[in-house]
Amino acid sequence: MPNKNRCLTPATDEECRRARLSLQDTLDVVGGKWKLVLISILRGGKLKFRELSREAGISPRILSKELKEMEINGLVTRTVLDTRPIMVEYELTPYSNTLSEVIIAMHEWGKxxxxxxxGQKS
Structure with a gap:
């Protein structure tokens, strides 16, 4: 007899399969070490690339990769400023707010x- 509690809320095998796909989609967008950290930093407002790199403690190469993926997924916008030298500024999109509940839940679980x-170490 199959265990109906093996996935979050669905009951059928097809619903469980779709639930796993949804979880994988979420992890594809926000998974990894940096994306949620970057989102939490950018919640404070726009930052230039170097400021964001310093604030997060992330190398420019990795930051660039992460920001490109976040831009593709509609979480950040990239603005090239008309300055010398050229500077790039990043900010969250309104769509990124759809992750608020996920971020809050992860924060609470992490605490x-x-x-x-x-407590186990004491």
Missing amino acids: KHRQKMI
């Missing part, structure tokens, strides 16, 4: 997990 791990 609880940290407390649990600290």
Whole structure:
């Protein structure tokens, strides 16, 4: 007899398959070490590339890759400023706000997990 609780809320095998695909889609967009960190930093407002690199503690090469992926997925906009030297500024799109509940839930879980791990070490 199949376990109906093996996925989040769906009950059928097809619903479970679609739920796994949805989770994979989410991870494809925000997964990795940096994307949610960058989103949380950019929630404070626009930043130039170098400012964002410093604030996040991320190398320019990795930052560039992450920002390109985030731009493709509609999470950030890139503005080339008419300055010498040329500077690029990034800001969150309104679409990025759809991740707010996910970020809040992960933040809450992370706090609880940290407390649990600290408690185990004591």
